[in-house]
Amino acid sequence: MYRLRRFATRHARAYEVVYNASSPLILRLLRGLNKVFGTRLDTPITWLEAKAKGALFDCQMCGNCVLSSTGMTCPMNCPKTIRNGPCGGVRANGNCEVKPDMKCVWVEAWSGSQRMKHSQEIELVQFAPNHQHKGSSAWIRLSKENAQAKLKSSSSSEAQQ
């Protein structure tokens, strides 16, 4: 898994393209499924997301996904779960101060972000995750939020008319 994760960083540009293209599709699909099945599919979807992102990014299912602004490197693999890293303890060889055999997640993230089109996204301040979302599906949450945002914007445009 660790090797795959590093592969993701090295090919962050390709991952970014696939991720950005597939995310809206996945979200749209989920909205459709939600309409038909309600929340009955939430458990298998969460399982699927955990498996897919787990294999690709060593995803920890924090439920607050920020992969696209962290060079396709999951920051929850940082032993201090830093979302705006790195900390001051990165070793001279770029490895983690806590786990000397692992490359610092944030050194990876910076190099991954350099390969990405939206490389400046790493400069956005990412507030600490909402721990209520831990273990839940970021996909489902986003699809619900998107649906709500859509509803809001359509109702507000109706109101304007």
Place this chain on the structure above:
Amino acid sequence: MNAELDQYPPVDNPGSPLPELEVEGHRSEGRFEHVLRAGHFAVTSEIAPPDSADAEQVYERARLFDGVCDAINATDGSGANCHMSSVAVCALLSHVGYSPILQISCRDKNRIAIQGDVLGAAAMGVCNVLALSGDDVSAGDHPEAKPVFDLDSVSLLTTIKTMRDESRFLSGRKLDKAPRVFAGSTINPFVPPVESRVRQLHKKINAGAEFIQTQYCFDMPVMREMMQRAVDMGLTEKAYILAGVGTLASAKTARWLRSNVPGVHIPDEIIARLEGAKNQKAEGQKICVELMQQCKEIEGISGVHVMAYRQEQFVAQMVEESGVLDGRRAWAPSDL
């Protein structure tokens, strides 16, 4: 030299941040911010909080810096070792008129505890807060402890800014009185690549850091390069950078530090210089004095943060020798 700073009003209430300086545009009422904004080259140092319930030990350690330090950092379980809490040390110091910098590490407290500490510290007169991620528990004397890391240093800065500027908790609940604190953070200029360092500095400034204390600087060319970029990006207009300098007791200590404390970068030349000296301790102090002088010459550096663990008694002498205060005497309660 600087009449404005030397003539502090007399003190009526020893519990207030002494002396209170309400200046428009200042985040806090503290002297440290005042010294920086007045354009002086500032000197800070740090106290290792005692393993003791004795307040006198805190004062003894602080007195060593009288006259040479504009602010004193109180470390928060540094190296993940257990000591007296930084809030308590800062409260004790504020009580008699020192200007402490409260270090808050994200390792031991979640956002509920941290926000409570910020309010409590501000109520006790603490004017400066330094946001840190903190060393991992595995580095310290209680490796079996549960690491918290609910926030990280940048989220912590955002939190402090929210409380101070919007007068509310993260939850949105209103504060009756917002904590007036000057917020800062740290940066390690020696994590390669330099480019990413400057961008992280930028991120911390965006999140609310208005002063930055750096990790030990022994490698001046790297420091110069980073500062040049920071100046070019206009970052030194937005935050005061204090370069971290330190004393090395011997070549052996230097080697140990370099290989055992992650993030500390000591060039071979420095170690060779220590090794070649007859009196390694004196040479270490001489190096520290030179580093301070060199930092003062670098564009964009507003002060130095002297880290002299177990050599605190030499700080005053080194600062005086370096002349970085330009003859100014940093205010201390003993001046009253």
